[in-house]
Structures are given as structure tokens and as C-alpha cells.
Amino acid sequence: MQPLEVGKPNQQIFSDTLLKLAESDRNLLVVTSDSRGSGRLVAFGKQLPAQIVEVGIAEQNLVGVAAGLAAAGKHVFAVSPACFLTARGLEQIKNDVAYSDQPVRLVGISAGVSYGALGTTHHSLHDLAVLQAINNIDIVVPADNFETQAAVEAAIMHPRPLYLRLGKKAMHHLHAPGADFVIGKALRIRRGDDVALLANGETVEIAAQAADLLAARGISADVLSIHTLRPFDEAAVLETARRVKAIVTVEEHSVHGGLGSRVATLLMQAGVTPALRIVGIPDEYTYTGSQQEIFAHYGITPADLAQTAELLLHATRVEAI
Amino acid sequence: MQIPELERKSIEYRKTILSSIAQAGAGHTGGSLSCTDILNVLYNAVMRVDPHNPNRSERDRYIHSKGHSVEALYTVLADKGFFPAEKLATMGRGGSHWVGHPTRKVAGVEQNTGALGHGLSVAVGMAIAAKQDGLAHRVFTLMGDGELTEGSIWEASMSAAFYKLDNLIVIIDRNTLQITGRTENVMALEPLAERFSAFGYAVRTVDGNDVAALVDTFAQIPFEPGKPNLVIARTTKGKGVSFIEDAADWHHHVPTAAELTTALAELDQAEQRRQERYATA
Numbered sequence: 001m002q003p004l005e006v007g008k009p010n011q012q013i014f015s016d017t018l019l020k021l022a023e024s025d026r027n028l029l030v031v032t033s034d035s036r037g038s039g040r041l042v043a044f045g046k047q048l049p050a051q052i053v054e055v056g057i058a059e060q061n062l063v064g065v066a067a068g069l070a071a072a073g074k075h076v077f078a079v080s081p082a083c084f085l086t087a088r089g090l091e092q093i094k095n096d097v098a099y100s101d102q103p104v105r106l107v108g109i110s111a112g113v114s115y116g117a118l119g120t121t122h123h124s125l126h127d128l129a130v131l132q133a134i135n136n137i138d139i140v141v142p143a144d145n146f147e148t149q150a151a152v153e154a155a156i157m158h159p160r161p162l163y164l165r166l167g168k169k170a171m172h173h174l175h176a177p178g179a180d181f182v183i184g185k186a187l188r189i190r191r192g193d194d195v196a197l198l199a200n201g202e203t204v205e206i207a208a209q210a211a212d213l214l215a216a217r218g219i220s221a222d223v224l225s226i227h228t229l230r231p232f233d234e235a236a237v238l239e240t241a242r243r244v245k246a247i248v249t250v251e252e253h254s255v256h257g258g259l260g261s262r263v264a265t266l267l268m269q270a271g272v273t274p275a276l277r278i279v280g281i282p283d284e285y286t287y288t289g290s291q292q293e294i295f296a297h298y299g300i301t302p303a304d305l306a307q308t309a310e311l312l313l314h315a316t317r318v319e320a321i
Numbered sequence: 322m323q324i325p326e327l328e329r330k331s332i333e334y335r336k337t338i339l340s341s342i343a344q345a346g347a348g349h350t351g352g353s354l355s356c357t358d359i360l361n362v363l364y365n366a367v368m369r370v371d372p373h374n375p376n377r378s379e380r381d382r383y384i385h386s387k388g389h390s391v392e393a394l395y396t397v398l399a400d401k402g403f404f405p406a407e408k409l410a411t412m413g414r415g416g417s418h419w420v421g422h423p424t425r426k427v428a429g430v431e432q433n434t435g436a437l438g439h440g441l442s443v444a445v446g447m448a449i450a451a452k453q454d455g456l457a458h459r460v461f462t463l464m465g466d467g468e469l470t471e472g473s474i475w476e477a478s479m480s481a482a483f484y485k486l487d488n489l490i491v492i493i494d495r496n497t498l499q500i501t502g503r504t505e506n507v508m509a510l511e512p513l514a515e516r517f518s519a520f521g522y523a524v525r526t527v528d529g530n531d532v533a534a535l536v537d538t539f540a541q542i543p544f545e546p547g548k549p550n551l552v553i554a555r556t557t558k559g560k561g562v563s564f565i566e567d568a569a570d571w572h573h574h575v576p577t578a579a580e581l582t583t584a585l586a587e588l589d590q591a592e593q594r595r596q597e598r599y600a601t602a
């Protein structure tokens with residue numbers, strides 16, 4: 001495998017794409033809560049000042065105002081750090097957006113542990129769990145620049161409330177040109193039959209690198225970018241799970257209530273039970289450091305993931321004897 | 322609609338509210354009766370709405386932020402013809418959309434409410450959109466006074482003034498009661514008019530149980546160009562029935578069969594007096 005080529009932060013792709021779309025869609029509005037800097041929307045605000053609505057540091061109001069704008073037919077992107085948006089604004093997301101069925105696109109920026117050493121106040125390891133427990137909001141966690149651009153383009157016409165989760169690190173390119181992005185359809189990054197690495201967001205590239213390490217050791221690993229948590233691509237996960245002997249899920253989120261638990265729930269109930277490991281942030285006072293250091297601490301590196309997968313696969317072979 | 326007819330409707334609405342709460346076995350009696358005259362005047366004398374085409378883009382918008390007082394809203398919407406009045410009898414039943422807080426499943430409802438402190442932000446969003454699009458419709462929202470302790474109200478208020486939303490009309494049902502008792506004893510709100518003025522609203526105070534006074538006040542919108550409008554409607558919680566008036570216990574107390582009979586008789590007497598007043602006049 002070629003080493004992966006580095007692109008831009010997904011947040012940058014988000015704002016570049018949005019600016020392009022907004023130039024030809026006067027109904028496209030961005031709502032910000034003193035968040036245009038971290039959302040990389042300063043240029044947007046300068047070029048299209050009539051299409052940005054600032055509410056100040058007021059995440060509850062951000063979501064409520066966004067719902068009102070959407071009710072009036074605007075194509076609304078409400079952009080705020082994921083940690084604040086989905087905690088401070090949660091009741092507004094639940095009632096004003098999801099329950100009221102106002103098609104707001106909520107964009108959680110600097111998600112997961114993107115803010116690293118700023119600490120737990122700035123981490124969002126709960127957002128996917130709480131949003132999955134709320135009816136009528138689709139959840140998209142793109143992995144790379146291609147997926148991000150495609151997700152933003154698809155979001156404009158999305159008929160339901162949508163949560164788009166983005167990070168701030170420059171991401172490697174994962175897809176060959178011409179890949180087909182559809183909300184709700186997982187994308188295969190590597191094809192393999194021994195183990196599968198199921199990931200979303202910024203951990204997908206780590207899973208892909210782990211697969212390449214495994215290949216060098218004669219283990220063929222499947223890698224899926226499960227960029228949409230809802231609607232969940234059950235067919236792709238089941239098809240993969242039936243082919244492999246072991247599955248490792250990996251995510252930048254609490255191990256409770258995110259991708260891993262979604263996969264486990266599906267597989268157990270379908271009676272498809274390859275060996276399973278859920279890798280993510282455990283239920284403890286989160287280790288401090290940069291995103292990379294936090295990842296390393298919790299085994300979210302290519303080497304650690306490869307080892308986790310190999311051990312899991314080995315355990316299934318021992319059992320089989 | 323003329324004042325005598327509005328007065329007649331208020332009495333009629335109160336009877337329907339009480340009967341449907343008694344039938345459903347649940348409801349917010351005090352708060353629905355305190356805002357009856359406000360909803361009556363808005364829907365029959367102020368707002369441009371079209372029950373036969375509830376999504377017409379030029380319609381005025383109304384958001385019932387004090388969502389618990391849903392019986393008052395359902396009663397007025399039914400009377401306007403947004404849905405058949407028989408639907409009121411399904412209130413609170415399994416499978417009915419006429420649940421205890423309004424949802425968009427019911428024609429005429431613009432936004433799902435029930436968690437206090439949400440309506441104003443949504444109304445601000447709608448009002449910003451109307452301004453951007455150069456549309457003339459207005460956005461109304463009604464809040465309880467107890468509701469005003471929610472911090473989100475003050476976030477939304479800052480943005481209402483900042484965006485100069487003179488197409489936004491915020492009404493406070495100032496009945497001085499919330500669940501626990503007097504608002505001033507639970508968490509003091511006064512000086513309310515001054516606080517709202519300081520936040521940038523053009524403020525008017527009115528007797529919120531006097532339909533003529535309400536009509537007169539709403540006729541003055543916008544109160545000041547470039548400022549959001551705020552009406553402090555001084556009301557009596559439970560208005561119209563002697564033993565329900567100004568009693569914190571009646572926040573969500575449901576009338577017994579005997580209480581309902583007495584209450585309806587009182588309202589019939591009020592109607593009698595109203596007719597006599599206009600006959601002698």
C-alpha cells in the first residue's frame with residue numbers, strides 16, 4: 001500500500017464547500033455562536049455577511065434560532081464546538097429541531113478530543129450517544145476531505161435534521177477518485193476477510209494504516225468508514241461480519257453509546273457474533289494531552305489497532321482448536 | 322371582530338377549556354384560563370392566519386412558548402376551523418395528536434413546545450428570516466411569567482434587540498403565579514418592564530383579561546420602529562371562575578364533575594350579564 005497523502009482539516013473542507021454552495025444559494029445561512037474562527041468561517045462572514053447570523057456565546061439560542069430560520073425555509077447550518085452544541089444546546093436539539101422536525105444542519109466542530117489538552121470541558125465524547133437516543137436526527141461523521149465535501153453537499157438537500165461531526169486535524173485522503181458517497185451507506189476503504197476494522201471520523205485513517213500493517217503480517221483486514229451512524233448501514237456491517245472472524249471497532253467517542261455499541265447491538269440481535277473489541281475512550285477521567293497523545297494512550301494508533309486485531313483473531317483460532 | 326363578540330368568545334372558550342380538561346382528566350387549568358383572552362384577541366382580531374391553508378407563507382406566526390397551556394390553544398384553533406372541534410375530545414387519549422403540549426401534528430401549530438424557555442429563540446429565527454426576505458408577516462410568542470427565569474429567554478432577548486426585530490411580538494402572561502406560588506417569592510422578576518426595556522424591547526403593559534384593551538395595544542404594533550415589541554399582559558391565573566382565580570393549586574388541578582358544573586354555571590351567568598350590559602347600552 002502507498003502511504004496516505006495528507007489533505008486539509010475536514011473543518012476547512014466544510015467551510016470551503018459551504019462558501020461555494022452559499023454563493024449560489026442565497027437561502028443558505030450559517031448561524032454561529034462566537035464560533036466562526038474555530039469553524040473557519042471568517043472568510044465566509046467577510047464574503048457573505050448577509051448569510052451569517054451571529055448569536056454570541058449562546059448555544060441554546062443558536063439552536064432555537066436555527067430552528068426558526070429552518071421553519072422559514074432557510075437552509076441552515078448551525079456551527080459550534082461539538083462539546084457545547086450537543087450539551088448546552090441539547091434540549092433545543094431534542095425539541096426545537098428533532099421533535100419539531102425542523103431540518104437544521106447542526107455542525108459540531110472540533111469534535112471528540114480535537115481540542116486535546118484543553119481538557120474535558122472541550123471534549124465531546126457524549127454527542128453520538130445522546131443524539132442516537134433522540135429520534136429524528138441523522139448523524140454523519142465523515143472521515144476525510146472527500147467524505148466531508150460530499151456530506152456537506154448532501155446535507156443541503158437532506159430532508160431531516162442532521163448532525164455533522166467534524167474535527168480539526170489535517171486528514172489523509174482515503175478514497176480513490178470517483179468514490180460514491182451516500183448518507184447512510186458505509187464506504188469500504190480496504191477489502192479483507194480475516195478481520196474487519198469498523199471506524200468513523202478521524203479514526204478511519206488510523207484503521208486503514210492498521211490494515212496495511214496487518215497485511216504485511218499476512219492478515220487481510222477489511223476497513224469500513226461508517227460515516228453515518230443514523231441511518232445505520234446494517235447491511236454493510238452484517239455482510240462484513242459474516243465474512244470475517246474478528247471485528248475491531250474504533251471511534252473518537254466514549255465506548256458507551258457510539259459506533260462500537262451500535263455495531264454490538266446489531267450483531268448480537270442478528271445472531272452474527274465474530275469476536276468483537278470496542279476501542280474508544282473508556283469511562284474514566286480522560287487522559288490529558290494532545291489528540292494524538294490521547295489516542296496513543298487509549299490504543300488508537302495503527303500499531304495498537306493492528307495488535308488488538310491480531311490478538312483477537314489469534315484468540316478465535318485458539319478457541320477453534 | 323367587534324368587542325362584544327370577542328367577549329362572548331372568551332366566555333365560550335373558557336367553557337370549552339374547562340370541559341375538555343375535565344373530560345381528558347388532565348390539563349393546565351389556571352394557565353389556560355389566564356391566557357384565553359390573549360389568544361382570542363390574537364386569532365380573532367390581530368393575526369392574519371388562514372385555517373384552510375395553514376401553511377400559507379404570508380401568515381403571521383404564533384408560537385405557544387408556555388406550551389402547558391395547550392387547552393387554550395387547541396380551543397381557539399378548533400374554533401377557527403384548523404381542525405374539527407370533535408378532536409378536542411381525543412385530548413390525551415392513546416394515539417391522539419392532541420397531547421398535553423402542542424405539536425406540529427396538529428394543524429395551526431407552528432412549533433412543538435412544552436419545555437419552557439424555547440419559544441422565543443425560535444420566534445427570533447422566524448423573525449430574522451422574514452426580515453431577510455422582506456416579508457411583512459409578524460411573529461408572535463406567548464410566555465409565562467414563571468418561564469422568564471429560564472436563561473435562554475435572555476439569550477434570545479439580546480438577539481431580538483440586536484437584530485432590531487420590530488416584527489416580533491413577545492407577550493408575557495403576567496399572572497404572578499407559577500407552580501410553587503407567587504413568582505416574586507419563587508424567584509423575583511420585578512422590575513420586569515424595566516428589565517425588558519433595558520434589554521432593548523419597546524414595552525407596553527396592558528390588562529391581559531380585557532379584550533378591548535388588548536385589541537387597542539396590538540393595534541399599535543410596531544410600538545417603536547427597530548425595536549422588538551413586548552407586551553406585559555397583566556392577567557389573573559384561572560380567570561373567569563371565582564374559585565379557580567388566583568390560586569396556585571389550580572395550575573394543573575382538574576375540575577371534578579361538581580366543580581365543572583359550578584364553573585360552567587358561573588360562566589353562563591357572566592354571559593347573561595354581558596348580554597344585559599349590551600342590551601341596556
Ligand SMILES: Cc1ncc(C[n+]2csc(CCOP(=O)(O)OP(=O)(O)O)c2C)c(N)n1
Binds near residue numbers: 436464496
Ligand atoms: C424547562 C421546563 N421546566 C419545567 C417545566 C414544568 N413546568 C410546567 S408549567 C411550569 C410553571 C410555569 O409557570 P408560568 O410560566 O408562570 O406559567 P403559567 O402561570 O402561565 O401557567 C413548570 C415549572 C417545563 N414545562 N419546562
Ligand SMILES: [Mg+2]
Binds near residue numbers: 496497
Ligand atoms: Mg405564571
